[in-house]
């Protein structure tokens with residue numbers, strides 16, 4: 001089938017692109033290259049450089065597309081707090097345009113990236129899709145608004161929609177070069193360079209780390225499964241790992257003791273985050289398979305070139 005991946009030059013989008021090409025699908029990528037990289041785009045994919053808010057180009061990019069895998073977004077919580085209007089414009093207005101373009105072009109389905117950030121500091125563990133929500137940032141707010149919009153497009157325009165609440169995604173091609181980068185990419189780089197890794201808080205906070213190729217597997221199920229109208233599903237490993245455990249695992253994989261420093265916890269940091277993944281298994285028949293050890297080893301291999 002022909003798919004369009006918005007944000008396909010990004011870390012997660014480019015992992016999805018590789019998976020769909022390997023499965024024999026035709027892949028078109030639309031990306032502004034704001035944070036995505038040209039080097040991430042597979043040679044066999046068609047590439048259009050544009051922002052999702054550019055309705056003309058977006059409309060053309062949707063022509064002949066069966067399923068849209070919408071990954072483009074402003075992805076940083078910290079940036080969203082600094083620039084809430086821009087976050088709303090890119091994430092909410094942009095997503096609304098993607099949904100509208102999908103309907104106009106006659107696309108069947110949109111699978112889009114939401115976030116576990118919608119749960120905020122809700123202390124319930126693991127987080128179920130029907131757990132109380134507590135969006136604490138413009139970023140979380142934008143993702144929740146997109147879920148509501150997707151439901152509307154499904155109910156009133158017959159567009160099939162799947163919203164995936166990603167937990168902490170990691171893997172090859174994740175950029176370690178910004179203070180907003182995912183903790184695994186930052187930690188791996190610091191260990192490799194024998195530099196000090198700073199733990200914010202006690203290190204006892206837990207995260208549900210899910211390997212990007214497993215996310216691509218879940219997206220494949222979401223794109224191909226018949227009989228979907230509107231779904232909102234967690235995408236995680238279902239397992240919590242503390243930051244201290246993560247440091248130990250990564251240091252063992254690299255074979256060097258870590259140099260650690262501790263700093264005050266980040267404002268707004270969630271203490272514990274773990275996905276209940278039964279929804280994904282029941283609705284789409286998919287369960288993440290890659291253990292943290294294996295995913296870490298593959299990420300480190302990639303980083304070491």
Ligand code: UD1
Nearest residue numbers: 075115116117168180181182183186198199200205266269
């Ligand atoms: C992640 C996502 C975010 C999403 C949220 C949902 C990334 C980059 N961010 O945020 O988009 O909305 O999950 O819950 O994937 N840490 C350190 N040292 C560092 C960097 C981080 O101790 O150098 C700590 C953080 O304080 C945090 C944990 O590691 O406690 C994970 O941080 P991070 O990878 O940035 O992800 P989240 O904050 O969970």
